[in-house]
Amino acid sequence: MMKKRLLGTTAALLAGLAAGSAHAAFSDGKIKIGVLNDQSSLYADLSGQGSVLAARMAVEDFGGSVNGTPVEIIFADHQNKADIGSNIARQWYDVEQVDAIADVPNSAVALAVSQITRDKNKVHLNSGAGTSSLTGDKCSPNTVHWTYDTWALANGTGSAVVENGGDSWFFLTADYAFGHALEGDTAAVVKEKGGQVLGEVRHPLNTADFSSFLLQAQGSGAKVIGLANAGSDTTNAIKQASEFGIVQAGQTLAGLLVFITDVHGLGLQTAQGLTLTEAFYWDLNDETRAWSKRFAEQNGGKQPTMVQAGVYGAVLHYLKALAETGDDSDGVKVVEQMKAMPTEDPLFGKGEVRVDGRTTHPMYLLQVKTPEESKGPWDYYNVVSTIPADQAFRPLDKGGCELVK
């Protein structure tokens, strides 16, 4: 096995030397992008192999090479453990000549990879992680955060729901830092937009029985019940709310961190009426539909999630920047080039990569269709409103990023 690796390295070095004469710019004669995400557990559906496919499609659409240098995509499963993710990231950079790591859902792993990428001066193209500290107090000149963050979701859902008449809120909050942050961000937006928060109830992480919490929420008389939680807590709360007939009785459920795969798992019967924010929906316009059709054909019929779409967008923009700089050795320079060029792709439209690493693009307030409205598989959302790119993300000066001066 070791022998194989040594041979591989030697071969890569030789290839590098051979290519070096023709294209002096790209180190080791190859551009290598590693997709590091969850392939086996809770985020496997929303990132997983679909993200690998999205990255490959980006390479394909770019023509398979940058200025004649081939682009290769590799992937690995971080199993949602920061130490495994960090080990793979270091090994990729040190041994396997990887130039950029893409996707990386799970905040703890993303922050670890962001730090390592900075130490090694490579590029971190994040799509899957939600933590807004990636472009806030823990921002890095080597990191681009493409798709969404918790601030954007809280802000999108909070402001758009209030504007659409949902002006009194009650929060169902997972009792740990993440839940508190989500609730705090959303509550601030709701109040700013003139709504009021009638109360909140904290539930422990990984709760199975939401009945007493939901009864409190129902009893509060609030028009909107905000779910400041994630994963199985959110889906459990939605399921039980459906059994209680909360949506049918006139209250709206607002999910602050819900993906299309969650809706797919819940089914329209259960999830109908749920309001949420996403950065991408496959059925937005002709371009997204065309791309998603290609994607679904290679993905067993499953439509892309916003995380997978984000991997496509980020990798494509990275390759464009490489074509400009002609050099992959200095990660900071490549990211600076990414920030200098406006972003444009069929999935996210026009936008920019801000100085703190945040990519801006429109976000969408969506409502889950009823089973009667839905015309076919994956036809899940009505677009309620579009939040323009310049309002969708946290203002530059509010994040506390050291790169913003």
Place this chain on the structure above:
Amino acid sequence: MASATGQIGTAAAASRAPVHQYVAFAVMVLLLVAAPFAIYPIFIMKVLCFALFACAFNLLIGYVGLLSFGHAAFLGAAGYITGHAAKVWGLTPELAIVAGVATSAVLGLVVGALAIRRQGIYFAMITLALAQMLYFFCLQAPFTGGEDGIQAIPRGRLFGLIDLSDMMTLYVVVVIIFLAGFLLIYRTIHSPFGQVLKAIRENEPRAVSLGYDVDRYKLVAFVLSAALSGLAGATKVLVFQLASLTDVHWAMSGEVVLMALVGGLGTIFGPVAGAVVIISLQNYLAQLGAWVTVVQGVIFVLCVLAFRRGIMGELGRLLKRPF
């Protein structure tokens, strides 16, 4: 007369370490010297941290017969304290490690004092319950960073002199820490104290009837195991420069059971072999995606069905020598 000296001779030989264990130890050290030139050093350091953790766990299950299902608490608590000490208080790495190990030892004293009052499944349940309490504490406490963990922990300079950011220097330090922990465990097992522990494992009422204060022996062994687990956790934090919830999660307690079981319970080198196998699977099969956990499960089933003594246990049986 001749037979009597013969018996004394064997007894003396048994109390000294058998030659083949010296050979095995020498092979292990040689491998550790050669390994970083062939394998990625960070990966070996990770294996060593888990090997030490598994050895510490094995001290309890293999030699006292106590199945702790909350050992992740000691690994993780020491990690958080070491990380916090190095990052926020700015302590040098050795002081940060000492702080972490001391935390785990004190935690071990508290958990141990409560848990050793019960036996078997109740012991395991109490350790699990207390470890879960610690998990929820770490999830909530502000200094642990919740699910983001503590990131970008500086490796610093050992004794204020030796720069640990150099990979090979760090490797040497980690190897020394591992070997020190390993030898301490080895020494403990082969001391009169260790003999009493084994007596307790074999027949507790008999050890009581012989006049040993069994609870005290168990408690000391528990604290020692907790402190060594803490040493593993503290070292791991310096290697990866991060402390996260993974290390205090109950799945980590399960993983260490798996390592000890695959390697061989109650063998000296078994946990090391188990850690090598499990961590290599996690790392090198990461390319296989969803299959990692499946492969891990299959190995576990095979181990339980086909070679119950674990890798080192079966090897020892084949060679008729305990490893």
